[in-house]
Amino acid sequence: MTHWQRYPASWSKLVPPLRPDAQIVAKVKELIGPVTGPVLLLGVTPELAQAFENVLGVDKNKAMIDRTWPGDTETRKVLPADWLDLNEPKNHFAAAVGDGSLNAVSSLREVRLLFERVVDLLAPGGRFACRLYERPMQPFTxxxxxxxxxxxxxxxxxxxxxxxxxxxxxxxxxxxxxxxxxxxxxxxxxxxxxxxxxxxxxxxxxxxxxxxxxxxxxxxFPSRQEFLNALPGGMSNVRFEPSGRYDLAECCPMLAFSKH
Ligand SMILES: C[S@@+](CC[C@H](N)C(=O)[O-])C[C@H]1O[C@@H](n2cnc3c(N)ncnc32)[C@H](O)[C@@H]1O
Structure with a gap:
């Protein structure tokens, strides 16, 4: 059993850096800017699901969907699927967001594959913002x-x-x-x-x-350089910005970019 199947029971006890708080959500919204089209959410983070008008949440774990998704509406839906196998049309999403999503895959290769998938799915000019867990230059001993x-x-x-x-x-x-x-x-x-x-x-x-x-x-847990090495082409305005003030925030920057 993966721990994602056990997590929902303890979800309410999680605080930053594991979960996003209001300042982190506000930063994601600021980086994405005004958005009119559909937003792809990598995961079921309820705070992010509720932060945008038109959202498709995607998560491969049914227990996480059942316990943490705030519920489908006319404009907010969840899809049980693997991010790396998403069949949504290319150039479809106005934005893609997540919280720690790039750390939830299994290898640096999958980080790169996920970036590539996101770039494929974003419409030209579409924006990406995701909080990262980034291994610091000076290792913890x-x-x-x-x-x-x-x-x-x-x-x-x-x-x-x-x-x-x-x-x-x-x-x-x-x-x-x-x-x-x-x-x-x-x-x-x-x-x-x-x-x-x-x-x-x-x-x-x-x-x-x-x-x-x-x-x-x-x-x-990639370093900044490992994240940069995993970025494919097709992106512009790539930047890392602080995500707020909370414990370990210095290792949790927001990564943002736009699709060409
Ligand atoms: C978005 S991440 C990080 C959690 C985050 N900090 C939060 O507050 O929600 C966790 C989620 O990613 C999902 N996940 C991990 N790898 C995935 C993949 N390849 N495809 C779809 N969902 C995945 C897990 O099932 C889990 O629900």
Whole structure:
């Protein structure tokens, strides 16, 4: 079972950087600008589904659709499908948006394939905006992680978990089986009660890392250069912009571009 099938039950406990807040949604809207045609949403992020008039949400995971999609309307529909196999007509969408979507595929090759698919599907002049999880130039070290976990926390547990994932991706390669995040966490922090006491992170939030147990899913945590290397031609005005102020926001830029 992939952890996406287990996530919906805990969805309400997620905060940035894992979920978008109002400032992130506002930034996506600002980058997309006024839009009159259909918007492709890569995933079922409800805040983004509700941010545009005419939206097609696409997600391959039925449990995520059932639990997080805000419901179909005349102009808002969801399609259970793989982004990489989408059959929608070329040059169709006025915009494409997502939140962490490029990190939810399984390899750098799939990041490139997803970019290519998006460029195909966008109408000329169509805009793209998606928040990224970007591995920093200066890697997070094991000593930093251990130090963070030994005193009153200065950032939330999800941001810490992403630092651990980015640390692992630095050594294992950008594509990372999520089971490894939990395994390394258990090695570094075998006593969760103590971790909760030292940091102030609620034990039930720490235990959310167990959602990765046995999951076959990979995440990809590319560096800025790896994202740039994956960009195909056919785009203009490619830019990376801050997405807001929240824990680990420095590793979560918005990527935006337009189709030629
Ligand atoms: C959009 S991403 C990141 C979650 C995001 N931060 C949020 O707040 O919704 C997560 C979603 O991507 C979906 N997903 C991952 N790879 C996919 C693919 N190749 N095709 C369709 N959906 C995919 C997963 O099922 C999951 O629901």
């Amino acid at each position: 094991q000593d930093q992680l251990l130090d963070l976990g030994s005193r009153r926390a200065s950032l939330n547990f999800h941001a810490f978990k992403w630092q651990l994932a980015m640390h692992l991706a630095e050594t294992c390669g950008a594509a990372l089986p999520v089971v490894l995040i939990r395994e390394r966490f258990n090695e570094l922090f075998p006593d969760r009660d103590r971790l909760a006491r030292d940091t102030g992170w609620p034990r039930e939030i720490i235990d959310m890392i167990d959602i990765y147990r046995g999951s076959p899913t990979l995440y990809v």
